[in-house]
Amino acid sequence: MIRLACSIPKKVVLACSGGRDSMSALEFLVRGRRDVTVAYFNHDTPHGEAAETFLRGFCDRQKIPLVCDRYVARGEEEKPTESTWRDARYQFLSSFGMPVITAHHLDDVIEWWLFSSMRGNPKLIPIQRQDMDVLRPFLLARQSELHSKFSEYPHIEDPTNKETVHTRNFIRHEIVPKALRVNPGLHNTIKNLYKRQENV
Numbered sequence: 001m002i003r004l005a006c007s008i009p010k011k012v013v014l015a016c017s018g019g020r021d022s023m024s025a026l027e028f029l030v031r032g033r034r035d036v037t038v039a040y041f042n043h044d045t046p047h048g049e050a051a052e053t054f055l056r057g058f059c060d061r062q063k064i065p066l067v068c069d070r071y072v073a074r075g076e077e078e079k080p081t082e083s084t085w086r087d088a089r090y091q092f093l094s095s096f097g098m099p100v101i102t103a104h105h106l107d108d109v110i111e112w113w114l115f116s117s118m119r120g121n122p123k124l125i126p127i128q129r130q131d132m133d134v135l136r137p138f139l140l141a142r143q144s145e146l147h148s149k150f151s152e153y154p155h156i157e158d159p160t161n162k163e164t165v166h167t168r169n170f171i172r173h174e175i176v177p178k179a180l181r182v183n184p185g186l187h188n189t190i191k192n193l194y195k196r197q198e199n200v
Helices: 020-031 046-062 082-096 106-118 143-149 167-182 186-197
Strands: 011-015 035-042 066-070
Touching (some): 011 020, 011 082, 020 035, 020 143, 035 046, 046 066
Parallel strands (some): 035 066
């Protein structure tokens, strides 16, 4: 089984995009007999519409509760950013009043650590968000491990994930492979940082 970074309560909300990561996390929670509600935040993009339709169909067939919300621009001229989407998404998730699970994994941690390191302040993704009840239990598991063990549920891919215009995707596709050439044991390095800093 996957080693968890923290325990998961019996009744939770899963922040779900419909992508492979969050659908694997949903499968994990359902197999573990958690009472799970799926929460989807639509960024009001063409893929956002497709993902919401996908999740509504899947959750209806599986009899899994689903709650959706949508990004609303403040004006016609506003151009949403990753930051404004994130803030609106967490505002939505905070409204549930119960623990929220995200599907962040060890590969996400490496991307964030590299990004923050290049800005002079290396950081790990916190296992628990301090200002609201958000838990990230999969931070010690590699993406490939999560996918291989929990792959029965279908998913929908965001085509922009392959684009390198956004910094996050550039780090994922261009910088991480080169960092792994320098240190093939980078995943273990990051795990050890958690052991020292978070006492996992």
